[in-house]
Amino acid sequence: MRFTDFDTRGYPTVDVRTGYAGWVGTYEDTVQDAMDIALLDRLSEPSWSTVDRAVDLGCGTGRTGKWLRDNGVRAIDGVDLTPEMLAVAAGRGAHDKLVEADVTDTGLPAGGYDLLIASLVDEHLDDLRPLYAEAARLAAPGAVFVLVAFHPQFMMVSGMPTHYTDEGGEHVAISTNVHLVSDHVTAGLAAGWRLAEMRERLIDEEWVALKPKWRRYAGQPVSAAYVWRRV
Template sequence: MIHQHPLAYLLGLEGVALLRAFAGEHDEEFVAARLAEIRSLLEDAYELGAGGPATELTSAEAYGWWAGGYDAPGNQLIDIEGPIVRSLLDDVPAGVALDAACGTGRHAEYLAGLGHEVVGVDSSPEMLAVARTKVPAGRFVSGDLASLPLPDDGVDLVVCALALSHVPDLRPVFAEFARVLRPGGSLVVSDPRGRLGDIGLPIVVPGPDGGMGFLPNRSRLASEYLAAALPLGFEVRHCEEPMRPSPFVDPDGVPPGAAGAAPPLTPSGRPPNIWALHPLIPEAANAAYQGSPVAIVWRFQLTS
């Protein structure tokens, strides 16, 4: 169980912004503005709500809640990650393609359009239901990344998008990718980067019991993916870390959208929707998030 307090998040952003100023990225006027803003925020620590606890959810529970709105426009991460992944898929000959942790089937649909025979695996029945409507000819089954319900050497391509940040250990998942791939097959992986450097902020959504829950969202070093992939015979063909847009919050104080964001901020004791907080301190939010990657995207090839 974790405890989230809206003021704690805002003060954290202010602190990161001040550290960037201390490193020489901002001037005295910026520092003075941040200190004044912190004083104002502290005048009433509970004006934004008292925050509250959130219990850990499974991926199926969290993404089941998201299924109806996951594909809504304005998800900054998906808007940046999607075109990069698709450019890598364009270079792979048509064959049997596995979309692992397929979600709503956004990549499965693209793979089908390229002529692949598509298999999708996900732990969320609600997500699978959406994917089936997008790719009626595909085969979508319930399963776990660490135990894929597919035979050995059965696919030519594996895609796993924005899902590995939720697994505790990459090694068994990459071992499964290597098991189901044919020699010479391709693996395309995308994953979120920590919203603030190496801090993987959890995703907070309503839980099945009506309370608030969170899904861990790990931010990993590039070396961790390599340590999981290279011993299995994977070789790197591409690696890219796209950056967040600047400014992170536009001049009018409107934050980037986030499909499946938690309910709006209330003083009822529920954990905050952090995406609703950024417009309160746009300069600090922009400074805190500037120059940070939004994702990492890999293409591997299985050589043995």
């Protein structure tokens, strides 16, 4: 679904690689753990400490990779499209290997991972099916795929694209798409995944404390986590 149908900001828009290269210097100060890490904390599965090998799809600066390490995941590979983000992730040291590649075509060997995770990536994809298919290709038997996403309802209500402020103080949007919950379910089932758990995060008082201007969105779902198991 085209985000332009809901866009209320009208920021100039750049592609994903250009956008994250421009955002890298302030990314860690901008993205709140309440959006994604808080949802990972609330999942009842998988048992993170039993994971032998994980792949972090769209690993960015390594925020998710560090959380996985802190929660007992023993080996983690990371994939990202943007060299500048990978350089920050390398400095953080949470990953065993980092690969510059598209999350839908990683080039990694098939069947090598018992956990696959993608956080705040899907809104940059025109079509979800290649991501779910690539995750299925990489998955070992019985693997789990955890995907954390902006909630489509929030994107529609707020009219706000993924964006950052450049060095000149201007707001710049990164190519953004809206994917319905049904789009995730359709793509996941088609790739041979079974939905095991789903959690949604609402704009609550914690969020309002972080972003006071978001009080007008109180009670709206802002993000969602899907837990898939390989059929």
